[in-house]
Amino acid sequence: MTVPVLVVGAGPTGLTAAAALRDLGVPCRVVDRRPGPGIAPKGLVLWSGALECLQRVGVAEKIAGTALPLTGASYWSNGRRLAGARFGGLTGTAFPGPLCVPQPVTERALHARLTELGGTVEWETEVTAVTVNRGGPAESATVTLRSARGEETLTVPWLIAADGARSLVRDSVGIPFEGHTFDRMFLIGDGRLEGVPAEAEVQHHVAPDGVLVIVPQPDGHRVFFDMEPDGQTEPPSEELLQRLLDERGPGGLRLHGTWWTSRFLVHAKVAPRFREGPVLLAGDAVHAHTTAGGQGLNTGVQDGYDVGWKLAGVVRGADPALLDSFEAERRPASVRAVANGDQQTRMWLLRSPAARLLRNTVLRLLSATGLLEKKVIPLLAQLDLDHSGSPAVADLDGAPSVPRALRLGRRAPDLALAPVHGTEAESLHAHLSAGRHTVLVHGDPAAGELAARAAAIVGERGTEDIVRVLWIQPAGTAPADLPQDGAGFAVARETGDTPGGAGTPWCVYLRPDGVVAARSGPAGLDALLSRLPSRPPRVTPVPTAGP
Numbered sequence: 408m409t410v411p412v413l414v415v416g417a418g419p420t421g422l423t424a425a426a427a428l429r430d431l432g433v434p435c436r437v438v439d440r441r442p443g444p445g446i447a448p449k450g451l452v453l454w455s456g457a458l459e460c461l462q463r464v465g466v467a468e469k470i471a472g473t474a475l476p477l478t479g480a481s482y483w484s485n486g487r488r489l490a491g492a493r494f495g496g497l498t499g500t501a502f503p504g505p506l507c508v509p510q511p512v513t514e515r516a517l518h519a520r521l522t523e524l525g526g527t528v529e530w531e532t533e534v535t536a537v538t539v540n541r542g543g544p545a546e547s548a549t550v551t552l553r554s555a556r557g558e559e560t561l562t563v564p565w566l567i568a569a570d571g572a573r574s575l576v577r578d579s580v581g582i583p584f585e586g587h588t589f590d591r592m593f594l595i596g597d598g599r600l601e602g603v604p605a606e607a608e609v610q611h612h613v614a615p616d617g618v619l620v621i622v623p624q625p626d627g628h629r630v631f632f633d634m635e636p637d638g639q640t641e642p643p644s645e646e647l648l649q650r651l652l653d654e655r656g657p658g659g660l661r662l663h664g665t666w667w668t669s670r671f672l673v674h675a676k677v678a679p680r681f682r683e684g685p686v687l688l689a690g691d692a693v694h695a696h697t698t699a700g701g702q703g704l705n706t707g708v709q710d711g712y713d714v715g716w717k718l719a720g721v722v723r724g725a726d727p728a729l730l731d732s733f734e735a736e737r738r739p740a741s742v743r744a745v746a747n748g749d750q751q752t753r754m755w756l757l758r759s760p761a762a763r764l765l766r767n768t769v770l771r772l773l774s775a776t777g778l779l780e781k782k783v784i785p786l787l788a789q790l791d792l793d794h795s796g797s798p799a800v801a802d803l804d805g806a807p808s809v810p811r812a813l814r815l816g817r818r819a820p821d822l823a824l825a826p827v828h829g830t831e832a833e834s835l836h837a838h839l840s841a842g843r844h845t846v847l848v849h850g851d852p853a854a855g856e857l858a859a860r861a862a863a864i865v866g867e868r869g870t871e872d873i874v875r876v877l878w879i880q881p882a883g884t885a886p887a888d889l890p891q892d893g894a895g896f897a898v899a900r901e902t903g904d905t906p907g908g909a910g911t912p913w914c915v916y917l918r919p920d921g922v923v924a925a926r927s928g929p930a931g932l933d934a935l936l937s938r939l940p941s942r943p944p945r946v947t948p949v950p951t952a953g954p
Contacts, residue, residue: 427715805928
């Protein structure tokens with residue numbers, strides 16, 4: 408039987424999508440033209456938003472165990488420190504600061520998790536043609552694959568294209584790639600760097616003839632430069648990198664033992680569409696970033712998780728219109744991330760003395776007022792995106808009874824909880840970290856009856872593996888009789904600040920990504936439940952490690 412989803416590309420984006428699909432009970436086939444997981448340490452930094460996605464598919468803890476927490480960033484000119492920002496101050500998340508993790512570590516962890524979930528990757532399998540089939544009862548995609556076994560043509564209901572910046576799938580379905588390429592050549596070297604402070608701080612040295620960026624890694628450092636194109640295409644030598652380091656650095660730095668160097672151009676591009684019928688494109692296939700801030704890897708992981716859970720929901724009976732929200736939500740996030748990186752790179756490359764003086768003055772001011780930390784770091788973290796205009800969110804009957812803290816289309820705030828039944832989570836975010844659809848019902852025993860009815864409906868549909876019902880009892884209320892046990896039913900009591908009193912019950916549907924997707928009162932509960940998946944799993948679920 409043909410699987411419902413073909414994933415093209417097994418980098419971080421494709422593996423995240425595949426892991427999310429299988430974790431939510433949907434089989435998928437994954438192909439990649441490479442011989443195995445990537446070994447080039449392209450992306451280095453994982454920010455909070457991407458780490459939360461990786462947590463939901465069950466790999467964040469493993470990745471964090473080998474990572475280097477970055478402590479901050481600084482900006483230098485003529486050997487003098489202009490500005491600085493400290494990392495690690497983000498609140499309301501299990502990941503308050505960025506982690507330095509070479510991309511192969513992330514890929515290996517995701518590949519191992521996919522294997523645990525019963526999935527595989529067909530390496531050395533290349534897509535050579537894609538055709539979208541219109542008309543008929545449903546659209547589909549016909550794909551030609553080439554491998555050592557020969558050529559194969561198959562038709563699939565859905566295709567996720569995570570096949571990189573030179574995406575054959577994107578070109579095949581006629582989606583352009585819009586933006587620009589910088590006219591500078593960029594050089595990278597990973598190795599041992601002597602003479603740098605022990606603190607894990609990212610340093611930006613902006614000189615008249617170019618930039619030097621130093622990024623601490625778990626086992627060394629990365630140095631990054633720009634230069635005029637010189638016609639060379641081979642990776643830069645250690646001698647060239649050292650010369651640039653001497654010219655632009657603070658002095659006394661020595662690079663040796665390099666294990667990876669690269670020479671490349673950087674782009675700032677975003678595709679105008681992320682979808683063509685049954686073909687959904689994610690990651691580098693639809694957005695190309697400069698290296699500033701490490702946004703490419705992070706945006707791709709979030710794309711992969713978003714398309715994974717949404718497509719899993721549709722395969723399992725959610726309204727197909729849910730997929731309309733993929734482009735509506737992810738493209739604005741991508742445009743913003745690309746624009747941020749583009750702006751920072753242009754700032755690095757300023758040559759005019761007047762422009763450089765203005766930049767340095769602005770950096771000093773932003774640093775002195777604390778705005779560098781307050782404004783820039785949350786943008787890089789991509790943690791609290793605004794999806795209030797998304798077609799996948801709605802207020803239903805009785806929504807005004809829901810507290811304002813639970814904003815439609817925004818990530819749910821955390822809430823301290825005391826587990827009572829069916830959960831060990833001591834906070835709402837901990838409960839949501841398993842990446843499940845959650846129906847949250849708040850209030851006194853009348854709310855408990857609503858929650859029990861919701862859990863019964865979930866059980867009748869056979870979706871208790873991916874839908875959880877959480878009854879939150881207000882702090883200070885008397886214990887109530889618990890409803891009959893159910894696989895997806897949990898009860899907890901508020902222990903800290905409460906978002907709403909013990910009056911009229913209210914209901915909220917929280918998506919697997921923790922975003923408030925629907926709000927209602929008791930009268931709107933049935934409409935809220937109709938937005939959830941309604942079919943049993945297509946693969947045997949693997950128990951999650953979450954609370």
